[in-house]
Amino acid sequence: MNYEPTYRIFPLGDAAITIDFGSIIDEQINKKILAGFHQLQKDPLPAMIEAVPAYSSLTVYYDLAVLKKIIPGEKILYDWMKEQLEKRDPASWDENNQPARIVKVPVCYENEFAPDIAQLASYNNIGVEEVIALHVSASYRVYMLGFLPGFAYMGPVKEHIQMPRKLRPAKVAAGSVGIAGNQTGIYPLASPGGWHIIGRTPLRLFDAGKQDPTLLKAGDTVQFYSIATHEFENY
């Protein structure tokens, strides 16, 4: 499929600027975003503090005081940043040649770790075994990290295991694997959360003591595989 390289650039407050390629979950668009992100990591915009890639958007946070020293005068600093971003030719951002890193993630889908799996199965009129089979049958792209440190937004999950998020967040244990809509994700830390929990991984998704604290990065490919309770406990 060919995608029109259309985007919108808008401010996020007075010290951040966002470029958005359409507010949708789409692999090609997300690849563009990551390409732009990697370019900015290597060659930051003037006064840039950091850049944050999301599903279809990339946000650049900048330092107004530093920027003012670079461009004195009356010009609105946001307008200047917008020009700088446009000069990076976002329409040409492309990362199709970048091979994805594959990360295999063991998940125990047994009841004690999967408080919502039965409900998700019955919502979709399928059996619990089918939910597991469908969840492990696909590889998932990590579109972005956010919400919690190391929380990876992944997808898309197959139609028969989709379910809208809960109306009220519930307590979720660290390592819990959940589904919300057509997304799947893993909670790196214990937290309130609205996703339906269908299993738990013994892997540590976030470790503040490590140089590289998150197991997953945007652009990775994740493959889940099922493990038994005793494997989980002895992992």
Added chain:
Amino acid sequence: MNLRIIKSGVLDTVQDMGRYGSRYLGINPGGAMDKYAARIANSLVMNEPDAAVIEFHFPASAVFFEQPALIAVSGADFSPYVNGEPVPSLQPILLSKYSILQFERVIKGARGYLGIYGGMNIQPWLNSYSANLKIGIDGYLGKPLQANDEIGIQTVDAFTALLNTKEFIVLPWKADASWDNTANEEIKILPGPEWDRLDRNSQTKLLNESFTINNQSDRMGYQLSGPPLIQQSNDEMISSAVTFGTVQLLPDGQLIILMADHQATGGYPRIANVISAHHSRLAQARPGEKFQFVLSNQQEAEELFLKQENHLGHLRNACRFRLEQLLGSF
């Protein structure tokens, strides 16, 4: 050579200007709620703006100093006392060894800052001294300060010489923290990326009615009570970046303003953003306080921020000049 917490406060943490460069990993920047006030505290004791400070809420910790120290208190006025005597905020104070700093009652504001000459001897995490209580950082950046915690600080011989036999000296200059003549109950905002999701009537309500900060408010965000606002579109949002001051519309029509410990990304409509120059006044607002949103624009927001920066710059230079003169004479 330490300071020691001798009585725990309700939520006192080590903070700085925030942790940047890791937001793409979902690690939020955190940092002082009132960065303006934290920088004033650092200026008064001749620190760099991003030196570690203690952010305190009321009831606040009582702090014991093992060695002479130069300190300053800024932000909220919680009626500071040294060794039982009242001392002013916004002035540098030289303390002799064995001094105790305490806070008696809330006079104004929501959180105060303690700046200490030379900063604090703490291991930074990802280049920052901002505590993050939820993610398992070792040491003082992973927990609130508690009784018996000890943090290394600096002393210099000049302090002892200046103090001579005195218990403490309040240095005779005061930081002027006021720079903004916007009315106190006004918070200026810029339209957010999803501003257009509000119907016309709700946009009017947002700008004409007042909102109250309710009790479910903390370092992550302020929940507001006000007229319910209506979205014209119920399309599902996908997650994208947010920032300090982002005003999100919740499904029940109420608003939340994201504060220092906000998540790195969010999925609720971002209908507005509080201008940077008003983050400080927001950080000092307490539950129960009312305010009104006033629509600003990019140019005004930038100008106000730069005005605030200028004020801080002058203040920093003036403080440095005075202190260098004083300490240099020894």
